[in-house]
Amino acid sequence: MTADLQAIRWARPRLSILNQLLLPHRREYVEIATSEQAHHAIASMQTRGAPAIAIVAALGLAAEVSAMAFDSDDVARAHIRARLEYLQTARPTAVNLFEAAARLARVVDAAATGVAQAYVDAAEQMLADDVRDNEAIGRLGCEHLRALPGDKLLTHCNTGALATAGHGTALGIVRDMWRAGQLAHVFFTETRPYNQGARLTAFELVSEGIAATLVCDSAVSALLARDPSIKAVVVGADRVAANGDTANKIGTYQLAIAARFHGRAFVVAAPSTSIDLALDSGAGITIEERPQDEITAAAGFTASSVAAPGAELLRERLQIAPTGTHAWNPSFDVTPAALISAIVTEKGVFVKRPDAQVFDLRASLAA
Numbered sequence: 389m390t391a392d393l394q395a396i397r398w399a400r401p402r403l404s405i406l407n408q409l410l411l412p413h414r415r416e417y418v419e420i421a422t423s424e425q426a427h428h429a430i431a432s433m434q435t436r437g438a439p440a441i442a443i444v445a446a447l448g449l450a451a452e453v454s455a456m457a458f459d460s461d462d463v464a465r466a467h468i469r470a471r472l473e474y475l476q477t478a479r480p481t482a483v484n485l486f487e488a489a490a491r492l493a494r495v496v497d498a499a500a501t502g503v504a505q506a507y508v509d510a511a512e513q514m515l516a517d518d519v520r521d522n523e524a525i526g527r528l529g530c531e532h533l534r535a536l537p538g539d540k541l542l543t544h545c546n547t548g549a550l551a552t553a554g555h556g557t558a559l560g561i562v563r564d565m566w567r568a569g570q571l572a573h574v575f576f577t578e579t580r581p582y583n584q585g586a587r588l589t590a591f592e593l594v595s596e597g598i599a600a601t602l603v604c605d606s607a608v609s610a611l612l613a614r615d616p617s618i619k620a621v622v623v624g625a626d627r628v629a630a631n632g633d634t635a636n637k638i639g640t641y642q643l644a645i646a647a648r649f650h651g652r653a654f655v656v657a658a659p660s661t662s663i664d665l666a667l668d669s670g671a672g673i674t675i676e677e678r679p680q681d682e683i684t685a686a687a688g689f690t691a692s693s694v695a696a697p698g699a700e701l702l703r704e705r706l707q708i709a710p711t712g713t714h715a716w717n718p719s720f721d722v723t724p725a726a727l728i729s730a731i732v733t734e735k736g737v738f739v740k741r742p743d744a745q746v747f748d749l750r751a752s753l754a755a
């Protein structure tokens with residue numbers, strides 16, 4: 389991964405994040421020294437992507453805790469537990485944030501002494517673990533996809549280095565296939581309305597020189613009908629239920645329908661921290677709804693705003709729909725397991741039993 393793409397920088401006890409609101413026009417890092425700042429960075433989408441959200445929350449609190457002197461381990465434990473509760477209110481859909489908070493709460497509960505230090509060590513470890521897991525996903529995804537006919541892929545949203553601690557999930561597979569000479573071309577959607585594809589995936593693909601073409605979300609069926617060499621659609625996940633139903637960026641569901649109609653594989657790539665075994669199906673997943681003006685107006689930069697200091701320039705928006713237009717803006721949708729061919733995790737590639745419509749991820753992860 390080039391330094392340009394490093395979304396999360398941690399040099400104990402300092403955390404800074406690449407402000408993704410400014411990409412692809414400007415590369416600016418923001419220092420995160422407190423849990424309030426981490427919460428703001430996540431809620432305002434300075435940082436986004438399921439694994440990155442969890443890690444920024446964990447390390448933001450690690451930075452805060454490192455600068456504090458606690459009277460006792462009990463005081464440290466109570467502080468950390470309260471801040472973990474608070475951080476979980478930043479965004480509702482990606483389970484990684486909740487999984488990380490629960491795991492870190494267990495760490496501080498288990499530490500009889502040195503609670504603050506135990507917390508910082510565990511939060512720091514998440515960064516290394518996520519890169520290692522993504523590399524395993526890339527390797528396993530390459531092996532899985534090698535057998536399928538065709539030499540092109542289609543992906544959605546941004547699932548790369550910017551959405552994780554590094555390398556990426558679905559985009560990590562794209563990276564590895566490209567490096568291995570297994571991939572001739574990747575198509576990627578703009579991912580309306582927030583344009584994670586057009587702004588962020590494009591930034592990653594261009595900076596690494598991967599042969600790629602941006603398409604409108606609405607061009608996908610036409611693309612699949614026209615190009616039989618697209619072997620699979622590969623996407624990330626924000627929360628995968630035990631039966632394999634997968635919440636991911638809005639538009640994922642219709643890609644899965646299009647892939648099924650055109651006889652292409654539809655592959656979900658995610659770390660096991662994105663799997664929520666507490667949920668039997670996707671019906672229980674909370675879907676974040678975002679402001680209407682993300683649809684009724686376009687975010688962007690004018691020549692002068694690109695040069696202006698500060699992130700507030702991002703509030704500059706170009707109105708598209710008439711004032712008074714009502715818009716519905718769910719940030720995620722749930723793709724039924726029946727439409728998913730395989731789920732690639734760092735622990736293995738999971739498929740359905742022959743004739744089953746759903747996965748049994750409880751059994752797969754226990755094996």
Ligand SMILES: CSC[C@@H](O)[C@@H](O)C(=O)COP(=O)(O)O
Nearest residue numbers: 436437438545547551624625637
């Ligand atoms: C490895 S990131 C996987 C998903 O988190 C990604 O596809 C996605 O939906 C991100 O949504 P975002 O709203 O940008 O946080």
